[in-house]
Amino acid sequence: MTDSCEGDVCITCSDAAVEVVVAALLPDGLALVDTDAGTRExxxxxxxxxxxxxxxxxxxxxxxxxxxxxxAP
Structure with missing residues (x-):
């Protein structure tokens, strides 16, 4: 998980839920997601x-x- 927050909203510690797009699936039930702020978490x-x-x-x-x-394609 990300240790620091960037931008106005941090999806890992904010009180609000945020819509993000799944960019890649990772092992152990994790994923990389693209945020509206242009970052990946x-x-x-x-x-x-x-x-x-x-x-x-x-x-x-x-x-x-x-x-x-x-x-699906």
Missing amino acids: EVSVALVEAGVGDVVLVHAGEAIATVRREA
């Missing part, structure tokens, strides 16, 4: 079904819902 996706390109709702470093699924 590592979050847990262990509680949701998510794939690359999906939009997930993240709170405190944990994806809590899949908002939009990327259409």
Whole structure:
């Protein structure tokens, strides 16, 4: 997980849930996500079904819902 926050909102420690896009799936239920701030952060996706390109709702470093699924090619 990220040790420091950048920008106005940090998805790992803010009190609000933030929509992010899954950029890559990692081992152990983790993913790299692209934020609106143009940064990439590592979050847990262990509680949701998510794939690359999906939009997930993240709170405190944990994806809590899949908002939009990327259409299969």
